[in-house]
Amino acid sequence: MTAPLLSVQDLRIAFRSQGCRLAAVDGVSFDLAAGETLGIVGESGSGKSLTALAIIGLLPKGGVELSGNIRYDGHKLHQMPEAELQRLRGNSIAMIFQEPATALNPVFTIGDQIAEVFMQHRYASRREALDRAVDMLRLVGIPAPERRLSDYPHQMSGGMRQRVMISIALACEPKLLIADEPTTALDVTIQAQVLDLLRELKDRLGLSVILITHSLGVVAEFVDRVAVMYAGRIVEEAPTADLFEKPLHPYTQGLLASIPPIDDEVPRLHSIVGTVPPLHQLPAGCRFHPRCPVAIEECRHIDPPLRRVSPRRQAACHLVRAEGGNS
Numbered sequence: 001m002t003a004p005l006l007s008v009q010d011l012r013i014a015f016r017s018q019g020c021r022l023a024a025v026d027g028v029s030f031d032l033a034a035g036e037t038l039g040i041v042g043e044s045g046s047g048k049s050l051t052a053l054a055i056i057g058l059l060p061k062g063g064v065e066l067s068g069n070i071r072y073d074g075h076k077l078h079q080m081p082e083a084e085l086q087r088l089r090g091n092s093i094a095m096i097f098q099e100p101a102t103a104l105n106p107v108f109t110i111g112d113q114i115a116e117v118f119m120q121h122r123y124a125s126r127r128e129a130l131d132r133a134v135d136m137l138r139l140v141g142i143p144a145p146e147r148r149l150s151d152y153p154h155q156m157s158g159g160m161r162q163r164v165m166i167s168i169a170l171a172c173e174p175k176l177l178i179a180d181e182p183t184t185a186l187d188v189t190i191q192a193q194v195l196d197l198l199r200e201l202k203d204r205l206g207l208s209v210i211l212i213t214h215s216l217g218v219v220a221e222f223v224d225r226v227a228v229m230y231a232g233r234i235v236e237e238a239p240t241a242d243l244f245e246k247p248l249h250p251y252t253q254g255l256l257a258s259i260p261p262i263d264d265e266v267p268r269l270h271s272i273v274g275t276v277p278p279l280h281q282l283p284a285g286c287r288f289h290p291r292c293p294v295a296i297e298e299c300r301h302i303d304p305p306l307r308r309v310s311p312r313r314q315a316a317c318h319l320v321r322a323e324g325g326n327s
Contacts, residue, residue: 004031005208006055006176011068013050013059015279021065022279025050026232028068029306034175037202037209039223039240041216041255045276046229048212049098052178055210056095057085073175091121094169095178100161104153110137110164111149117171136167140197159190166197173205180212195222216259220244228252231276231287234306238313248315250292286318294319 013025025047032038040048053059055070057077070077072093077085089095097103105113114136115129124132130149137145140163153161162182169177179198183191199222202209211223219226219240226243228236228251236249247253257270274291277283283290289299298318306316 002033005034005036005073006032006210007069007071008051008055009069009071011051011054011070012066013047013054014065016063016065020280023282024232024279025054027306028229028232028234030227030234030237032176032208032210034208035206036225037211037223039211039213039219039226040229041213041219041226042229043214043276045231045278047232048229049180051229052095052180052210052212056089056093056178057082058089058095087121090117090169090174091172092174093176093178094172094174096162096165096169096180096182098181098184100158100165101153103165104161106153108152109149110151110153110156114164114168114171117168121172132171133167136171137164139170139201140164140167141193142167158186159193162186162190162194163197166194166201170201170205170207174207176208176210177202178210178212181214182211183213183215183218191218198222216255228255231282232279233287233316234314235288235316236314237306242313248309248313248320249288249317250294250319251288254291254293286316 009029011025011028012023015022015024028047028051030038040051042048054066055077059066066078068078075088111130111133114133115126118124118129118132119126133149134145137148142148142160142163156164182198183194186194195218201207211218213219223240225239226237227234228249230251236243236247236252243252244256247256254270254272258272260269272291277287285301286292286295286299286304289295292299296318302318304316304318306314308314309320
């Protein structure tokens with residue numbers, strides 16, 4: 001059996017604040033095969049972005065506890081010195097950050113920010129790096145790329161800035177791309193263009209992708225497999241088609257039910273009662289039970305483990321039985 005390109009096992013991230021230990025990511029495990037796209041979905045506060053930052057080694061240094069195993073292409077990322085991580089970041093592993101308006105440096109031109117990647121990882125001269133920057137802008141569909149090199153981020157639209165972020169991430173043709181909300185704050189037309197671009201580049205470059213998003217529409221269109229996170233844990237994992245056809249966990253069912261149907265003139269929108277609990281007020285038992293419409297007494301006292309219920313599916317729910325749905 002081929003080893004996964006990326007393996008995350010029992011990842012735990014906790015913050016120390018005023019003598020308290022706050023567990024933000026608690027026992028997350030998943031594998032990613034070469035060429036595969038994994039979607040990580042869930043509400044804000046579920047731990048999605050923290051998981052991504054842990055993989056790429058960009059968690060804050062002070063007051064953070066990190067444990068577990070993160071292996072990438074034979075490398076133990078969780079034990080790697082910072083200097084070695086820097087050689088991987090932007091080279092073999094790249095990330096598209098959540099908001100390009102803040103991720104791009106406002107005082108440097110677009111050309112300089114793309115060229116820096118080539119100068120850092122490919123030891124190119126400035127002239128060579130700028131020539132490669134033109135190629136990257138052309139690759140992501142920015143018109144007149146030679147003229148755009150001297151633009152600053154504020155001179156570009158949101159969609160153009162997102163394309164610049166993609167060009168920076170893909171400059172060194174990484175094996176793994178982590179895209180954290182790459183379509184946030186973009187209108188639906190630009191969202192579709194960005195997703196089409198990512199799909200085309202993924203196929204052309206043979207990328208493995210982790211896509212972090214709130215949008216189940218994006219998940220349905222783009223990813224091979226889905227991990228649903230809630231309050232720092234994965235509560236369900238399944239191939240995309242299986243998840244949409246028959247969601248097992250009540251949280252996943254609630255997320256899918258909140259999508260407006262296209263065949264109703266006046267759809268009645270479903271909503272999940274309440275919000276994700278703050279880290280200092282995590283409930284006993286299943287963390288979703290205060291919001292769950294089908295919770296039983298067992299849910300209030302016993303935390304269900306994520307367990308395999310079929311060859312390709314996992315769920316963390318007392319009501320989900322092996323080889324089937326809810327009892």
